[in-house]
Amino acid sequence: MTKPVLLTMTDVRIDGRAGDDWLPIVKGVDLTLHRGEVLGLIGESGAGKSTLGLAAMGFTRDGCRISGGSITFDGIDLVNAPESEKRSLRGRRIAYVAQSAAASFNPAHKLIDQYAEAPVVHGVMDRAKAEKDATDLYRRMRLPDPEGIGFRYPHQVSGGQLQRAMTAMAMACRPDLIVFDEPTTALDVTTQIEVLAAIRDIVAQFDTAAIYITHDLAVVAQMADRIKVLLRGDEVEEADTRTMLDAPAHEYTRTLWAVREHARAQQPPASGTPVVSVRGVTAGYGIATVLDGVSFDVHARRTVAVVGESGSGKSTAARVITGLLPPRSGEVLFDGKPLPPDYRRRTRDQLRQVQMIYQMADTALNPKLRLRELIGRPAQMYLGLSGRALTDRIRDLLHLIELDPDRFIDRLPSELSGGQKQRVGIARALAAEPKFIICDEVTSALDQIVAEGILRLLDRLQGEFGLAYMFITHDLATVKAIADHVVVMQNGRVVEQGPKDGMFRPPHDPYTELLLSSVPEMDPDWLTRLLAERGATG
Amino acid sequence: MTLWHILLAIAAAVVVALAAGWLFRAALVAATRGDLRRTFRGAPLTATFGMLVILIYVLVAVFAPLLAPFAEREVVGGQYLPWAAPHYLGTDNLGRDMLTRLIYGARNTVGIAFATTALAFLLGSVLGLWAATVGGWIDQALSRLVDALMAIPALIFSLLLLTIFGTSVVTLILVIATIDATRVFRLARSVAQGIVVMDYIEAAKLRGEGTWRLITREILPNALAPLVAEFGLRFCFVFLAISALSFLGLGIQPPTADWGSMVRENATLINFGDVTPLLPAGAIALLTVAVNFVVDWQLHRASGLKE
Numbered sequence: 001m002t003k004p005v006l007l008t009m010t011d012v013r014i015d016g017r018a019g020d021d022w023l024p025i026v027k028g029v030d031l032t033l034h035r036g037e038v039l040g041l042i043g044e045s046g047a048g049k050s051t052l053g054l055a056a057m058g059f060t061r062d063g064c065r066i067s068g069g070s071i072t073f074d075g076i077d078l079v080n081a082p083e084s085e086k087r088s089l090r091g092r093r094i095a096y097v098a099q100s101a102a103a104s105f106n107p108a109h110k111l112i113d114q115y116a117e118a119p120v121v122h123g124v125m126d127r128a129k130a131e132k133d134a135t136d137l138y139r140r141m142r143l144p145d146p147e148g149i150g151f152r153y154p155h156q157v158s159g160g161q162l163q164r165a166m167t168a169m170a171m172a173c174r175p176d177l178i179v180f181d182e183p184t185t186a187l188d189v190t191t192q193i194e195v196l197a198a199i200r201d202i203v204a205q206f207d208t209a210a211i212y213i214t215h216d217l218a219v220v221a222q223m224a225d226r227i228k229v230l231l232r233g234d235e236v237e238e239a240d241t242r243t244m245l246d247a248p249a250h251e252y253t254r255t256l257w258a259v260r261e262h263a264r265a266q267q268p269p270a271s272g273t274p275v276v277s278v279r280g281v282t283a284g285y286g287i288a289t290v291l292d293g294v295s296f297d298v299h300a301r302r303t304v305a306v307v308g309e310s311g312s313g314k315s316t317a318a319r320v321i322t323g324l325l326p327p328r329s330g331e332v333l334f335d336g337k338p339l340p341p342d343y344r345r346r347t348r349d350q351l352r353q354v355q356m357i358y359q360m361a362d363t364a365l366n367p368k369l370r371l372r373e374l375i376g377r378p379a380q381m382y383l384g385l386s387g388r389a390l391t392d393r394i395r396d397l398l399h400l401i402e403l404d405p406d407r408f409i410d411r412l413p414s415e416l417s418g419g420q421k422q423r424v425g426i427a428r429a430l431a432a433e434p435k436f437i438i439c440d441e442v443t444s445a446l447d448q449i450v451a452e453g454i455l456r457l458l459d460r461l462q463g464e465f466g467l468a469y470m471f472i473t474h475d476l477a478t479v480k481a482i483a484d485h486v487v488v489m490q491n492g493r494v495v496e497q498g499p500k501d502g503m504f505r506p507p508h509d510p511y512t513e514l515l516l517s518s519v520p521e522m523d524p525d526w527l528t529r530l531l532a533e534r535g536a537t538g
Numbered sequence: 539m540t541l542w543h544i545l546l547a548i549a550a551a552v553v554v555a556l557a558a559g560w561l562f563r564a565a566l567v568a569a570t571r572g573d574l575r576r577t578f579r580g581a582p583l584t585a586t587f588g589m590l591v592i593l594i595y596v597l598v599a600v601f602a603p604l605l606a607p608f609a610e611r612e613v614v615g616g617q618y619l620p621w622a623a624p625h626y627l628g629t630d631n632l633g634r635d636m637l638t639r640l641i642y643g644a645r646n647t648v649g650i651a652f653a654t655t656a657l658a659f660l661l662g663s664v665l666g667l668w669a670a671t672v673g674g675w676i677d678q679a680l681s682r683l684v685d686a687l688m689a690i691p692a693l694i695f696s697l698l699l700l701t702i703f704g705t706s707v708v709t710l711i712l713v714i715a716t717i718d719a720t721r722v723f724r725l726a727r728s729v730a731q732g733i734v735v736m737d738y739i740e741a742a743k744l745r746g747e748g749t750w751r752l753i754t755r756e757i758l759p760n761a762l763a764p765l766v767a768e769f770g771l772r773f774c775f776v777f778l779a780i781s782a783l784s785f786l787g788l789g790i791q792p793p794t795a796d797w798g799s800m801v802r803e804n805a806t807l808i809n810f811g812d813v814t815p816l817l818p819a820g821a822i823a824l825l826t827v828a829v830n831f832v833v834d835w836q837l838h839r840a841s842g843l844k845e
Contacts, residue, residue, distance in 0.1 A: 322744055343744055351746045364737040368759035378745060428741075 040224030112150030218520030270299030361421035559587030588831030662722025670730035770833030
């Protein structure tokens with residue numbers, strides 16, 4: 001029953017250059033992949049997943065080198081093969097699907113032209129045949145309008161469709177192996193499902209082997225036959241998907257599984273004047289209306305989660321509250337008193353009370369300023385601290401976000417990891433001593449273990465300082481973990497709102513139902529079951 | 539035979555330059571502490587050679603009266619005397635000492651070019667960053683004004699302005715600086731436009747920061763790398779612009795020593811196979827190369843690129 005072996009990696013070691021030294025990224029990993037088999041590679045960021053995935057194509061990023069071990073693909077030694085031979089393999093027999101399809105397509109060419117490039121260059125088929133083939137694959141990937149979609153440019157199709165078109169493109173030469181590098185991480189849950197189902201079907205139809213790299217356990221459970229867990233360049237364990245889910249052998253694997261179990265207890269309903277109250281806000285850009293009569297309250301010591309897919313108006317609601325986008329009608333009350341609609345008209349104290357933490361800590365922290373100034377500036381501005389008092393305050397804040405002041409106070413953001421940067425974003429918000437903090441997708445760019453740490457930190461700080469949070473997210477697992485009250489938005493309207501416990505119990509608004517059912521579960525049969533259910537009802 | 543000599547001379551010059559760069563780097567590392575020391579230790583030899591050359595030019599410019607054997611405008615002998623003591627580099631078309639005029643030329647040409655470039659950058663980058671930060675009608679007004687100024691060919695425009703306002707050193711600096719500032723404005727504005735959309739600028743605005751602080755603390759540090767690179771290029775262009783104007787008789791006025799006009803005054807000697815007129819040209823070339831070596835290194839460091 002076992003199929004022939006396609007790819008063997010033995011004791012693969014890959015180093016990356018750091019200044020004059022070579023640091024190990026992958027420290028001797030073995031891997032065997034049979035024809036038609038899907039292997040999931042999982043681990044937190046920096047575990048070496050992507051590096052290992054690329055090495056399966058005999059490729060290393062600039063500044064990296066394969067320093068030991070062997071990689072054999074169907075009898076060909078990829079470590080020592082000449083570049084020309086490897087090039088003829090890539091695209092034809094081994095293909096790669098990157099995380100961001102939007103960044104991987106050339107925006108200047110139509111989808112079908114890019115589709116046809118590899119087969120024509122490798123001499124697998126001529127242009128006319130490639131076009132016919134593309135239409136066929138687009139149909140199999142369940143893309144709308146398979147005859148016409150290839151003649152659009154990348155910016156004319158949605159992110160989920162682009163990711164499917166990219167997978168179709170990787171399939172063009174009917175490769176033996178495809179490496180998927182986090183293909184759905186950048187998509188929201190409802191779109192993710194379509195892409196996952198399409199990828200799974202097409203891989204099965206052509207009996208293609210695949211390496212599926214992700215940090216999302218629930219996703220890998222749907223896709224892979226076997227799972228390999230990596231930690232800092234070392235293999236932790238490898239097992240078949242069901243065995244791994246039922247009985248993880250290693251301590252580290254168990255912590256990965258446990259991440260999803262953190263949940264905040266339901267708080268009693270709050271009373272009194274809400275800290276922030278959004279009343280019937282309608283707002284938009286130009287003639288487009290993005291928010292339509294939105295109302296909700298946020299109380300002290302409570303977290304309101306605003307959920308919805310991209311384009312539902314979540315972030316616009318935050319822009320109205322901060323005053324970046326004055327609403328057309330409706331108002332925002334702070335402690336019962338109306339806030340001026342434009343941030344330029346707010347007093348310094350009103351600005352201080354409403355702070356924001358951004359999704360991308362990379363762009364939210366000025367890369368040229370040291371933590372001392374990044375965190376110190378709000379304290380200096382709003383609280384008038386200077387000299388010794390300011391330094392003490394900065395050190396206190398660094399303690400609060402669990403970073404050692406002596407080591408971190410004079411660092412630049414580029415000298416921090418993703419999770420540390422997000423912590424600095426939190427410290428900057430706290431430095432103003434606000435009553436209300438907007439968290440805009442603060443954990444969606446982080447992997448689960450790091451995200452978990454951030455959520456726990458936010459939870460603790462709320463208890464300590466009595467903060468009110470507005471938590472914008474598209475991830476319902478995050479909602480479960482942190483929210484007290486949930487606001488579901490779709491197309492600029494609030495479709496449902498209420499306490500968290502009620503929200504996860506039927507009956508639901510149909511849209512809430514769709515969102516809830518789209519969150520991947522750890523059960524490997526979840527996707528199959530869900531698709532069957534949806535097929536039956538829809 | 540001759541070709542061999544030339545190649546040999548070039549090779550020797552490169553070796554000497556690298557050796558000088560190496561020695562200067564060793565000296566810098568020995569003389570400094572901490573962060574600065576680490577920076578210098580990592581500097582390539584081209585960069586330290588560039589710094590050494592710039593340092594020498596600056597010293598020569600500052601101490602010109604002490605270093606020069608004669609006075610700047612003094613006629614000391616016959617015309618076009620050959621290289622012999624006490625006139626080590628001979629004399630020029632009026633019988634003035636060539637070495638003396640080269641030394642004073644450093645003060646005039648480099649000083650004026652530097653002052654002009656610095657002024658152009660102050661004006662252009664402050665206005666450019668300001669326009670990008672506030673946007674709206676201020677941005678429109680400034681940008682259209684700059685477009686209008688840039689529509690007129692630079693040399694003709696400066697000739698026009700110098701004819702109107704007269705040809706003193708101060709007007710020369712102001713005119714060239716104004717014209718060059720338009721180019722700096724365009725660069726600074728476009729670089730800043732990429733920065734003002736970042737979340738950290740939004741965060742700073744929401745914090746209630748004033749425009750001046752936004753520009754100096756939040757935007758400028760991130761826009762510095764392309765501006766520094768432009769400074770090196772612009773410095774060379776200004777040099778050439780001054781020389782061109784001097785050639786046309788509207789630049790630095792004789793008898794003030796200036797490398798650009800020195801080339802022209804002594805051009806006849808080239809017909810006789812004498813390299814003396816090329817010495818001021820060589821001085822210009824060496825300085826431009828040195829400035830660009832240092833700028834390249836700074837750019838490399840600022841952009842975080844590693845080999």
